[in-house]
Structure formats: C-alpha cells, structure tokens
Amino acid sequence: MAAIIIDGKEIAKKTKSEIVGQVQEMKTQGMTPGLAVILVGDNQASRTYVNSKQKTARELGMHNVLIEYPESITEQELLAKIDELNNDENIHGILVQLPLPGHINETHLIEAISPDKDVDGFHPINIGRMMTGQDAFLPCTPFGVMVMMKEMEIDLAGKHVVVVGRSNIVGKPAGQLFLNKNATVTYCHSKTKDLKEHTRQADVVVAAVGKAGLITADHIKPGAVVIDVGMNRDVEGKLCGDVAYAEVKEKAGYITPVPGGVGPMTIAMLMYNTLKSAKNHLSKLQNSNL
DSSP states (O other): OOOEEOOHHHHHHHHHHHHHHHHHHHHHTTOOOEEEEEEESOOHHHHHHHHHHHHHHHHTTOEEEEEEEOTTOOHHHHHHHHHHHHTOTTOOEEEEOSOOOTTSOHHHHHHHSOGGGOTTSOSHHHHHHHHTTOOOOOOHHHHHHHHHHHHTTOOOTTOEEEEEOOOTTTHHHHHHHHHHTTOEEEEEOTTOSOHHHHHTTOSEEEEOSOOTTOBOGGGSOTTOEEEEOOOEEOTTSOEEOSBOHHHHTTTOSEEOOSSSSHHHHHHHHHHHHHHHHHHHHHHHHHHHTO
C-alpha cells in the first residue's frame, strides 16, 4: 500500500490563512508586522528564495523591506545596517539570506541580529533556548517539519527518529525538536558507517544532506515516516529531494514530496516567526503603558 502523502502546500496554506487573520487583527491595534531581508550579491537561487519570501509577506499583509547590496560590500557596512534594523520599530524580523561572499563571516552577522528579531532562529540565544525547551524562535525548516507531524497527528513519544544530516540549519535543530517531543533520536552523517543499519530501525527518517536519491526503499522499514528536506536537481534538471521518492513511497507509511513538501512550510514558518516577534513587541509596548 502506497504511503500517505504529507502535502506541505496545503498545510502551509492553512498556516498562512491563520497568520493573515492575526496580521489584520494586529493592524487594528496600530501595528503591522515587518520583515527585512538582506540580500548580498546576485546569486540566482538566493534571489529566488528572497522573492518567494517577499511575495508571501505581501500576500499576508506584512510590511516587508528588501535591502540589496553588491558582493563587494564590507562586513562592517552589513553590521551597521543590522544595527540600524535592530533599532527600527517598524521591523520585527531580520534575516540575512545565505550564502554570503567569502570575505564576510556569516556567524558575525547572525550574532549581530537581535535575538528578539531573529526570525530565522539561528542566533545562539534562540538555539540555546530551543535546546533547553524554552520559548524561542525556531529554525524555520525544522519548525515546519514539526508542524507537519502535528497536522498529520503523528505521535512522536517513544518513536525512534533517525536524522540524516547534521547542519546547524536543519539536521541538528530537527533532532532537538524531535527530542523535545520525547522521541529517541539518532544522528547520521557523512562519517556514519552502514547508514542503512540505522535508518532501517527508524520509525521516522529525516533526510537532510543534499544528495539526490540517497535514501532508497532499502533504507527504510515498512510503514516508516519519511521526511525529505533535500533540494537537488536530477540528471534532467528537475527538482528532487534526498529520497528516491517513487520507490520509497511504496514502502513508507507517510512521505513528503519534493517539491511541495517541506519547502512551502519553511516560508510559512518564517512568516509565523515574524508575526510572533511583532506580537511580542506589541505586548511589551502595552505593558510599558500600564
């Protein structure tokens, strides 16, 4: 029996419909959630991602600003702009689109963003809060995965989750979020010996390494939940994930497609985080006026 498809487009659409209503409600209180995106250079993939973020923000009624710089900009100039945005009352979310030119230290920029406006969820303070189960801005892609699991009513308590990939953006935080839901988590990566030995034991497999078709039907046990975070191009140039979708969907219990799976959720959760930041800011203003 073929797997149940986890439709990220539909879940993202539901999430955004909830956000748009709350944005309109905030506007009646005199505040419009604001998102600022910094784009350096002319990387076409980055520009495509940024355009999608800007388009979604507009559709949801948010104030959004795109700040573009040539690749030659200095790190100090970028840090100065981030400091300006940190102090801008109309901006509640700041993100720097990655990757950056080699002469700029992305860690310096991420750490310069106020944790209260870190809607990408990359700042060490937000990562630390997430690790200790506190309220935090969660990294958007792993956050989107958890929303999908909740929407599909997949109980994670006691389940064995294998995360294939250990990036700071997806792999590591994804594992932590599953752990926070009482799952037992195993991390696998490029140095793992006999990947199949681990993934075949998993109730949930999260593939996040950026290697087309890495996870085949032979990697999973029948009925497993398979979450494909990969974004690759196959030999024909078509978008594909890390999972050999056609064969794995015949064995899995649930599966996310590429495209149309995790991708739409990432942008939806960015908007959620921006709204949350604006709500936090409004609450502080209201409390200060008491």
